[in-house]
Amino acid sequence: MTKSQVLHYIKPSLNGSITVPGDKSISHRSVMFGAIAEGKTTVSGFLLGEDCLSTIDCFRKLGVEIEIDDTNVTINSAGIDAWEEPKEVLYTGNSGTTTRLMLGILSGTNLHTVMTGDSSIGKRPMRRVADPLRLMGAQISGRANGQFTPLAIQGTQLKAIDYTMPVASAQVKSAILLAGLRTEGITIVREKEVSRDHTERMLKQFGGNIQVDNGVISLAGGQKLTGTHVSVPGDISSAAFFLVAGAIVPNSEITLHNVGVNPTRAGIIEVLKEMGADLSIMIDDENAAEPTATLTIKTSSLKATTIEGDIIPRLIDEIPILALLATQADGTTVIRNAEELKVKETDRIVAVVDELKKLGAKIEATDDGMIIHGPSKLTGSSLKSYGDHRIGMMGAISALITESPVEIDDVDCIAVSYPTFFNHLDSLIKE
Numbered sequence: 049m050t051k052s053q054v055l056h057y058i059k060p061s062l063n064g065s066i067t068v069p070g071d072k073s074i075s076h077r078s079v080m081f082g083a084i085a086e087g088k089t090t091v092s093g094f095l096l097g098e099d100c101l102s103t104i105d106c107f108r109k110l111g112v113e114i115e116i117d118d119t120n121v122t123i124n125s126a127g128i129d130a131w132e133e134p135k136e137v138l139y140t141g142n143s144g145t146t147t148r149l150m151l152g153i154l155s156g157t158n159l160h161t162v163m164t165g166d167s168s169i170g171k172r173p174m175r176r177v178a179d180p181l182r183l184m185g186a187q188i189s190g191r192a193n194g195q196f197t198p199l200a201i202q203g204t205q206l207k208a209i210d211y212t213m214p215v216a217s218a219q220v221k222s223a224i225l226l227a228g229l230r231t232e233g234i235t236i237v238r239e240k241e242v243s244r245d246h247t248e249r250m251l252k253q254f255g256g257n258i259q260v261d262n263g264v265i266s267l268a269g270g271q272k273l274t275g276t277h278v279s280v281p282g283d284i285s286s287a288a289f290f291l292v293a294g295a296i297v298p299n300s301e302i303t304l305h306n307v308g309v310n311p312t313r314a315g316i317i318e319v320l321k322e323m324g325a326d327l328s329i330m331i332d333d334e335n336a337a338e339p340t341a342t343l344t345i346k347t348s349s350l351k352a353t354t355i356e357g358d359i360i361p362r363l364i365d366e367i368p369i370l371a372l373l374a375t376q377a378d379g380t381t382v383i384r385n386a387e388e389l390k391v392k393e394t395d396r397i398v399a400v401v402d403e404l405k406k407l408g409a410k411i412e413a414t415d416d417g418m419i420i421h422g423p424s425k426l427t428g429s430s431l432k433s434y435g436d437h438r439i440g441m442m443g444a445i446s447a448l449i450t451e452s453p454v455e456i457d458d459v460d461c462i463a464v465s466y467p468t469f470f471n472h473l474d475s476l477i478k479e
């Protein structure tokens with residue numbers, strides 16, 4: 049049974065400060081690299097979201113020793129060649145990142161593995177990863193010729209490829225690069241649009257070599273990685289919900305500490321500024337492996353914008369909450385080139401448009417995005433989350449600006465990326 053929730057706030061304002069939990073993308077990678085590397089890896093600020101716990105669970109089944117102490121995680125590994133062939137199926141839950149990156153990692157081991165996830169994962173395309181990996185020699189089978197889970201992988205010796213990315217996807221790029229570590233040649237990935245570069249940055253932290261030059265990423269196989277310390281910054285994709293809440297709820301001022309502002313992730317900051325949001329940014333340490341900042345947002349008078357082109361991969365997960373923001377902005381906001389939204393946890397174009405329409409928003413779906421006419425006064429309704437954490441959180445934030453209650457059918461899914469979401473929301477609300 050999933051839990052529904054009725055949210056009703058009477059003329060709330062949001063005030064105070066929070067530290068959002070660790071970045072999901074970086075938390076996954078810290079465990080993956082810690083397991084591949086030899087020696088001890090310590091991680092601080094790890095996200096205890098269900099997706100990242102799925103990653104830990106998979107590596108434990110491969111015989112890697114992993115301890116969790118609050119948000120500190122310790123990984124002890126004798127390296128990728130010491131992993132054991134798992135007796136059980138590796139369960140990746142709701143996590144596309146786990147499934148796709150693991151596919152790249154497992155292809156170059158000497159193990160036979162089977163991976164599966166939940167019903168949402170069972171619908172998400174895997175050929176985008178399996179196809180380039182097969183060019184490297186990977187032996188992958190699955191439903192619809194490897195398009196859908198369950199996937200079986202017979203690990204083998206891989207060869208390097210030179211691959212031009214057909215979609216802007218950090219998961220595809222990362223799977224190829226991680227497989228590239230198990231080849232004898234130079235693997236090259238060419239990106240037309242820059243996607244998040246956490247894999248490239250973290251590889252260097254573990255003592256690896258990788259060159260990035262104008263969208264061309266090159267990596268030599270056979271590199272030895274050594275355990276290290278990883279400090280995970282707060283997740284800007286989680287911060288996004290409170291950045292938008294602070295901007296649209298009257299009389300609000302919210303400070304968010306330790307937010308990761310890696311430029312390949314921080315597209316939302318550019319959009320907020322473009323829309324006229326009252327946002328201040330204090331960078332902590334620009335030279336950190338992953339830069340962080342303190343962000344302060346105040347209630348803002350907003351104008352519409354167009355979100356398109358190469359900024360899309362840098363804010364793809366923030367589009368649901370940006371759509372809610374656009375309902376409160378003056379004018380017509382157009383979001384285009386965002387067809388990737390259709391293959392996330394759910395079809396996020398359909399989900400966002402249908403749910404915001406129920407609240408009275410003037411929004412229409414297009415083939416590759418949506419058009420939103422604002423500002424409009426939203427009224428409470430019964431919403432669906434589609435089991436998608438980001439749609440659930442969008443619904444919860446909408447309740448802050450509706451006079452009547454908002455009911456959301458399933459809020460449990462929010463724990464996928466932000467288990468403390470409602471604690472943080474409650475701590476900021478002053479009614």
Ligand SMILES: O=C(O)C1=C[C@@H](OP(=O)(O)O)[C@@H](O)[C@H](O)C1
Nearest residue numbers: 073145216217218219220364365
């Ligand atoms: O590499 C990653 O950690 C992620 C990449 C993005 O997916 P795509 O690679 O499918 O764009 C993003 O939507 C996802 O939440 C996390």
Ligand SMILES: C=C(OP(=O)(O)O)C(=O)O
Nearest residue numbers: 142143144145365392393
């Ligand atoms: C798309 C997402 O994650 P994943 O692809 O890892 O399931 C997300 O967190 O919004």
